[in-house]
Amino acid sequence: MRTVAGEFVCWWVVLSVVWLLTASSVTAPEAVAAAVFALPGAAIAVAARRSLGGLEAPDRRWWRWFVRVPLSAVAETITALRIRGPGRTERLTLPADRLEARQAVATVAIGMSPGAMVADVPPDEAAVIVHRLVPGRLRALDEVQR
Template identity: 40%
Template sequence: MTANRNRNGPVGRFFGLPGARGVSGAVLELVLWWIGGTLSWLVTVSTVTLPETVAAASTALLGAVLARTARRAMGFQAAARGIWLRWAALVPAAAVTDTVRLARWLAGPRGESLQDQRMPGTASPKATGWRAAAMIALSSTPGSVVFYSDPDARRIRVHVLAEGWPRLDRHVSPGTGQGL
């Protein structure tokens, strides 16, 4: 009983020891971080070789442990939402169109703007993942970047260099994260 209490106390939570979800939840999270890290590494190499794959997998395993530890220490909760799939589908289209629009900057500077927008999601701690995913989506194209967020005022500031279809900001910003 004492060992279980210590394991789930502040120190155990900091180091990411299994808590309410148990060992299977912890292992699943580590495996997902590991796969994500390994794939992220491998898609950036010009040629996938055995040594490169071993380096990717071993580095990603360490990264998975550190990511879980950091997430648990911050109390970060990120329940995936279906709307994230729509954002993920729009990001490649926005990246291509922004790149084409930004090519005009080679001829000389064009207009840019700072836009204050409503922060997606709710103010609850459970919506942390929602807000983080929204800011990642808005910053993942060459035409815009979120450079300031104020959770208390529920606002984000986005630096926009290229505007137009598919207007990723309009799809992301109104998200309310209901149910969080």
């Protein structure tokens, strides 16, 4: 059973670790900064999740969407630096099962990709509206449509 305090601690630890993973060097002052600045982030994360109330939990299989992000981010960044123009908007159809949770996780997964971003999430539709900067296939988009 999940408690608010337990969830807060989990978020605090995760956010602290993320801070330290992005630091140029892990020192005592950096660890203190990570611990301090992760506190409001953890509080906001708990409050946001609680406000969503009935949102279904994401499917564990959806974690695979994030596996390819580091490699595809490098390739898409290189491609995006060569592109000129505004890109294009398209509708990305999603499977309808666990729709709200799927849209939420898809928004994060696509948002981590430098080649695309979610511009809109139509309510009660099995889709997200994506703005694509990079032409061609994007792994993040392929993954979330499965």
